[in-house]
């Protein structure tokens with residue numbers, strides 16, 4: 001599919017998500033890079049005959065990549081739930097056979113706990129943490145999915161918004177294009193049209209985030225939740241690359257500043273990725 005065949009939505013208002021005529025802006029560029037479509041025979045063998053080996057050592061290990069937003073959300077969730085982990089950097093585009101044995105999807109994050117088999121993907125890991133972190137409702141500090149059934153549904157809706165919709169429309173255009181595109185079989189220089197589309201999409205997502213941050217104490221309601229962590233994970237990866245126009249979205253900036261000052265955020269602010277210098281205010285709490 002070429003650039004010319006992208007459907008342009010001419011009706012409706014893309015810029016104001018609260019207008020009765022608002023229609024979501026469609027992704028403006030087809031996503032064509034999925035490393036997992038191109039396994040080698042050896043990698044397929046590794047997947048098919050995978051023997052799931054228990055991880056060595058007593059502490060849990062998280063396979064992650066510093067600018068992967070899904071890994072970031074889980075690092076935040078682990079820290080908020082008081083679970084100590086050893087971080088191991090994995091470069092998913094390298095398709096390391098040992099990694100594919102652990103997660104045949106070839107994607108991050110993967111959590112290796114002491115007792116159980118690998119837990120793959122932010123969805124499975126967040127639900128696992130919610131079910132297994134100790135303490136009753138009164139004694140446990142941060143709840144990833146707090147409240148009653150409806151409140152939990154709202155958290156899950158927003159996690160899906162950020163980890164699926166926001167990722168497809170913004171993060172995949174900006175982080176994948178600027179960072180992941182350097183590596184792997186489809187490596188090349190960033191496509192400026194894709195980056196422009198990511199910027200446009202980011203604006204309407206920031207408008208929606210502003211509305212949430214303005215009308216609720218936390219994104220999903222009264223209490224902080226995994227929805228805040230998922231959203232902050234995407235924004236922090238973009239912020240590392242200097243892509244977020246904070247000044248234009250004051251409520252988002254204030255909400256993000258609160259999260260950024262939590263102890264769980266500190267290790268993320270210390271991340272440095274070879275070849276990419278973080279934006280001037282990335283680790284600044286008074287940005």
Ligand SMILES: N[C@@H](CCC(=O)N[C@@H](CS)C(=O)NCC(=O)O)C(=O)O
Nearest residue numbers: 035036068070092107108121122123
């Ligand atoms: N649905 C997964 C998606 C994770 C994902 O796409 N991770 C990226 C890195 S940010 C990855 O590993 N991509 C390599 C691939 O999918 O081949 C989740 O929520 O954890």
